[in-house]
Amino acid sequence: MRTIASCVEEILVAQPFLEEALSRSIINYSALAEELQRPISVMLHKPVKSGAIMMALRRYNPPKDLGNSLRLKRVLKNLGDITVRSNLSDFTFQNSPTLIDSHTKILEQVGNKSNIFYAFTRGIQESTIIISSSEKSKISTSFSDEKQIGLQENLSAISISLPAENSKITGLYYQIFKRLAWEGIALYEVVSTTNEFTILVEDYLVDKAFSVIKKLKS
Structure with a gap:
């Protein structure tokens, strides 16, 4: 009742x-x-x-940990390097039996280029590739047989190194998303690994987003 x-x-x-x-x-x-x-x-x-x-x-x-956890505050202060990469393109393709083969082709071309930003995320129905715009012609060639669903250019990535204990802290991602939302910053894409977190925003928002994330450490 x-x-x-x-x-x-x-x-x-x-x-x-x-x-x-x-x-x-x-x-x-x-x-x-x-x-x-x-x-x-x-x-x-x-x-x-x-x-x-x-x-x-x-x-x-x-919730007890909402906004006032001492562990959370300590982790935020210990956030690692913040790296910004600009001039990125975001491709979305429909999943298919040959998509991995296409992915392999592009990896063979950009795998040894340390200056290239590259991220691949596979979902249930679709997959996304984020790559330096200088390499977008290679994506078009390698994925020519795939169904392209979307393309967004003029993007920037902000990557944050997280402390090793980040997966044990309640509310860490909430705090990051909350601060960005309060500033009216829309996230185009989010990519994360165990100890690294990357947000993708449109170029005109990158300076504002960087400032917000930097303040998380203070």
Whole structure:
């Protein structure tokens, strides 16, 4: 059976920015209760008083690690090198029985070029190749028999070296995504390995995104 408390929790979990602001006591409970009065009344199919909602808000316990974990703060301060690569192109192809053969062809051509940015991600239905734009003609040739779904140029990559314990820290990626979202920075692509995290943004956003990520360490 739904209660006011469960409705409040459902709304806050769906809006992490709001949840964090509540956990940091920077939201006016009365004003928020008034704002939530109508949606919660709809969820419960009956009128709800704002006072009851405010009581539920005050009793709500956000996740313990949300925004104030000492381990999380330590990891953010210990983020490693931040590397920026520009002039990139993002190709998306539909998966096929021959796609790996096409991938092999391009690897043979760019595998020994240390100055080339190259990333390959295979999904269930499609695969993406991110590569230095200087090599895009090689992609067109090597994948000429594949069905191309998309192409985006004028992209930049920001790669961040992560501490070895990053996989044990709750909320690390949330903090990165949250800061970028607060600044209105849309991510075109995300690529990660065990100890490295790369975001792809349009060129005009790269300086702003770099500044946001650098501030994570302070």
